[in-house]
Amino acid sequence: MGLAIEVDGLTKRFGVVQALRGLDLAVPTGEVVGFLGPNGSGKSTTIRILLGLLHADGGRATVLGGDPWVDAVRLHRSIAYVPSDVNLWPNLTGGEAIDILARLSAPLEPARRAAMLERFELDPTKKARTYSKGNRQKVALVAALASRADLLVLDEPTSGLDPLMEAVFTDAVREVKAEGRSVLLSSHIFAEVEKLADRVTIIREGAAVESGTIAELRHLTRSQVTVAVDAGADRLAALAGVHDLHQQDDHVTFAVDEAELPSVLAAVAALQPRSLVANPPSLEELFLRHYGDDLAAAERRATAADREGARS
Amino acid sequence: MTAVSTRPAAPAPAPTPDAASQARRPADPFAGIGAALRLVVRRNRVRLVTWLYVVVGLFAYVAVYYRSIFDTQQSLDDFARVSDTPAIKALTGLEAAPNTMGGAVWTKIWMTCALCLMLGVAFLVTRSGRADEELGRTELLRAHMLGIHAYSTAAWLVNAALCLACGVGVAVASILLELDPDGAGVTGSLVLGASIAGVGAVALGVAAVANQVATTSRGANMIGAAVIGAFYVLRMLGDLGDGRLTWVSPIGWGQEMQPWGANRWWVLALLLGLTVVLHLVALRLEVRRDLGAGLVADRPGPARAPERWTRPLGLSLRLQRGPIIGWSVAVLLSAVLFGSVVDAMTDLLDDASSTMTDVIGGTGVDDLVALLVEIIALVVSVFAVQTALALRTDEAAGMAELQLAGAVPRARWALDRLVIPAVGSAALLVVSGALLGWSYGASTGSAGQVGSLALAALAYWPAVMVVVGVAVVLFGWAPRVAVAATWAVVGAMWVVVVVGPALRLPDWLLDALPFAATPAQPAEPFSWTPVVVLAAVAAVLVWLGVDRFRRRDVVTA
Ligand SMILES: Nc1ncnc2c1ncn2[C@@H]1O[C@H](COP(=O)(O)OP(=O)(O)O)[C@@H](O)[C@H]1O
Ligand SMILES: [Mg+2]
Secondary structure, eight states, X not given: OOEEEEEEEEEEEETTEEEEEEEEEEEETTOEEEEEOOTTSSHHHHHHXXXXXXXXXXXXXXXXXXXXXXXXXXXXXXXXXXXXXXXXXTTSBHHHHHHHHHHHSSOBOHHHHHHHHHHTTOOXXXXXXXXXXXXXXXXXXXXXXXXXXXXXXXXXXXXXXXXXXXXXXHHHHHHHHHTTOEEEXXXXXXXXXXXXXXXXEEEETTEEEEEEEHHHHHHTOXXXXXXXXXXXXXXXXXXXXXXXXXXXXXXXXXXXXXXXHHHHHHHHHHTOOSEEEEEOOOHHHHHHHTOOHHHHHHHHHHHHHHHHHHHO | OOSGGGSOOOOOOOOOTTGGGSOOOOSSTTTTHHHHHHHHHHHHXXXXXXXXXXXXXXXXXXXXXXXXXXOSHHHHHHHHHHTOSHHHHHHHOOOSSTTSHHHHHHHHHHHHHHHHHHHHHHHHHHHHTHHHHHTTHHHHHHTTTOOTTHHHHHHHHHHHHHHHHHHHHHHHHHHHTTOSOTTSTTXXXXXXXXXXXXXXXXXHXXXXXXXXXXXXXXXXXXXXXXXXXXXXXXXXXXXXXXXXGGGGSHHHHHHHTOTTTTOOSHHHHHHHHHXXXXXXXXXXXXXXXXXXXXXXXXXXXXXXXXXXXXXXXXXXXXXXXXXXXXXXXXXXHXXXXXXXXXXXXHHHHHHSOHHHIIIIIHHHXXXXXXXXXXXXXXXXXXXXXXXHHHHHHHHHHTHHXXXXXXXXXXXXXHHHHHHHHHHHHHHHHHHHHHHHHHHHHHHHTOTHHHHHHHHHHXXXXXXXXXXXXXXXXXXXXXXXXXXXXXXXHHHHHHHHHHHGGXXXXXXXXXXXSHHHHSOOTTTSOOOHHHHHHHHHHHHHHHHHHHHHHHHSOOOOO
C-alpha cells in the first residue's frame, strides 16, 4: 500500500523559533492518521508545508507522490484542506465561499454539497461576517467533505463545533475512509483522534515522539495501580517499569509500563498487599505524558512531593 | 474637545414596557475609561509620535528653510507675487498676508500639515474602532467592566490630544522660529496652531461617525478619506472661484482663520462646534447599534457563487466592488468639477485686459490644467495602491491561504488580482482626463481638449504603475511591513510633489520621481523617453515582487 503523505526529517525555523526539528510522519493511502500534539507543537506548520504554503528548511515531504512545494497546483486538485482558523470573505455568503473553495480544489458533487449543508445545519445564505467560529469552520468542512478529494488535510477541524456537530463530523470522516480516501487529522484532543484514526503520530516541540497504530500504542501505555502494603514500598520504586510512585500512609500508587506488568505484579505479590486496585491503560494518559511544560512542571511537583513523603 | 464632558451623567432609566422600541442608554457608559485610555496609548504610541513628528517636523523644516532663503522684505514681496497663481490657489489656497515670513511658510506647508493630521487621525480612530471591533477585540474588552462608550471615547480623547499636541507644536515652532512680524506679538502663531488643531478635531469627528456607520475598517477609512477629500475639493473650488465654497468646507474654515492676516479666532468656534456635533451623533449611533454591526442589518445573500469567481480576477472584482465604484465616482466627479473651474477662469480672462491675459492666460491656465491632471493621477495612484495592497491584506487575513490551498498557481493568483489596479487606473486616467477636457472645453467649444487631456492623463499611467510596483515588491519581499511601508512611500511622494525643492534634495533625484518625470501636459511637451522608462521600471518591480511571492512562505498576520 502506498503512502499518501510521507515526511522525513522535516525542519522549519521562524526567526529564533525552531518550529520543526526533524519531524517524521506517514499517512498510508486509505487510512485516517491522527496528528496529535499540544498547542504550538508544530502541527499547523507541518500542514502548511504539506500544502506548499510554507517552504521547509530541511528534510523531505512527499504528498500523493509529488513535491508539495513544486507540484502545489497539480496536487491541490486532489486535496481538500480545512485550516484551524477559518477566515472567510466577510461580505460573501457561506454558500458562495463553499463554491469558491470547492472549485479551486477537487470537484464537488452538488448532491453531496446539499446533503452536507443539511447535516451540518448550515444556512448558506448568511454573510460570513455574521457566522460564529463554529459556522465558519462548518463552511470549510462542507467544502472539504463534499469534495471528491483523494486526501483530506484537516487542521483541528472540530475546535469550534458543538458535540452534536462533532458526531456529524465523525460520521462524515468514517464515510470518507470507507471510500478508501486518506485523511490527516490534526488535533489536540485525544478522544477525537481515538474514535477515527487507524494510526497516530504524537508531535511535541517539532518532533514526533510516538508513532504507530492505535494497537501498537496501547502497548506503550501504563496501568495505574494502587496497593495497600505494610512495608517495602520503597522497593517498588526501584523496579523497572514503575513510574510516578506516590505514597500516602500505607497506600502506594504508581504507573506500570504495560510490558513490565508481569514482573511488577510478582513483586507486589511478594509484599503481600491487603488490597489492590488497577486501572486499565488509557491512550489519553500516554498522550498526556508527552504533553508540554505544564505536565513536566506537574511531574516535578509530584516528585518533590515524593521526596517529602519519603523523608517523613 | 469631545462631547464627553458636556454630557450630563443621565441616571439609568427604569425599564419601560415599550423599552424595546426606544434605544435605552446603558448605565455607566464611560466606566473603565482610564484602562481604555492606557490601552489606546500603549497600542498606538509609535504611530502617535510619528504623526506628531511628521506634522510639526514638516512645518518646522519649511520654516527654517524659508527663513534662510527669504532674508529681505523684497524677496518676500517677490515670493508673494509669484505664488499668486491659479495653480497655487488650487493646491494650497492663498494666505491673507502672503508677504510676511509666516504667510510664506503658510502658503507652502499649511495645507499639507492639515491634510496629514486629518488623514492620520481618521486612520488612528479606525484602528481602535472598527478594526478592533471587526477582529473581536472590542468584544473581549466590553465583556469586562467597560461602559458602552468607554473604548471609543478613549480613542477619541487620545486623538484629540494628538490634534492638540500638533497645534501646540506648530505654534511653538512658529514662535521659536520668529515667524511673527516684529512688534505684532505671537497672535499669528497661536491662530496658526489653533487652525491646525481645529481641522484635526473635525477629522476626528468625521472618523467617529464613519466608524459607527461602516461595517468594516476598510469602509470606515474609505468614508473618512472621502469626506476629507470632499472638504479639500470644495475649498479648492472656492479658492479658485469667488470664495463662497471655501466657507462650506471645514478645511476652508481653517484657512479662513488667516494667521497673520485677519487672525480670526471666532472661526475656531465653528470647527469645535462641528466636532462636538459629530461626536454627539457618533455616541447616539453607538447606543443604537449592536456591537460588531453597522446601522443596517445584513441581509441574506445568494447560496451559490457564479462560475466566474473561480478565477482570482473574477472573485476580486466582486470583493473590490466597493473601492472600485467609490474611487471611480470620486475621481470622475473631481475631474468634472476641476474642468468647470478652469472653464470659469478662462471666461474671466476673456474680460480682463490683454496684458493680464498675457501674464496669466498663456502659461497660467496651462500650468493649472497640468497641475489638476497631476492631482487626478495622484488620486488614481491611491486607488491603484489600495487595490494592489489587497494582495497583502487578503494574505494576512488568511483568505489567500484558502485559495492557494486550491489549484491556483501563486503567480497567477497575484497577477490576476493586479489586473484591477492596472486596468482600473488606466481607465480612470483616460476617462477623467477626457471629462476634465470636456467640462473645460464645453463653453470655449474647443472639442480637442477631450482627446488631448485624456492622453495627458494617460501619460501618468506608467508612473502610477511604478507606485503599484513598489507595493508589489514590498508585498513580495517584506510582507509584514508592506502595507505601512507602501503608504509611507505614497505619502513621501505627495510631500515631495508639494514641498519639492525645499527638501534640498538633488534636482536629478526630484526629477526622477515618477510623477515629476512624467511630462506635465499641457504645460510641457510630451516625450516618450520618461514614459517608456517608467513603464519598464514598473514591469520590473511587479516581476520582482511576484517572483519573490512564488518562492516565499505564505505569511498570515
Ligand atoms: N509565522 C510564524 N512566525 C513565527 N513563529 C511561528 C510562525 N508560525 C508558527 N510559529 C511558531 O511555531 C511553533 C509551532 O506553531 P504551530 O505549527 O502553529 O503549532 P500548532 O499548530 O501545533 O499549535 C509555535 O511556537 C509558533 O509560535
Ligand atoms: Mg495549529
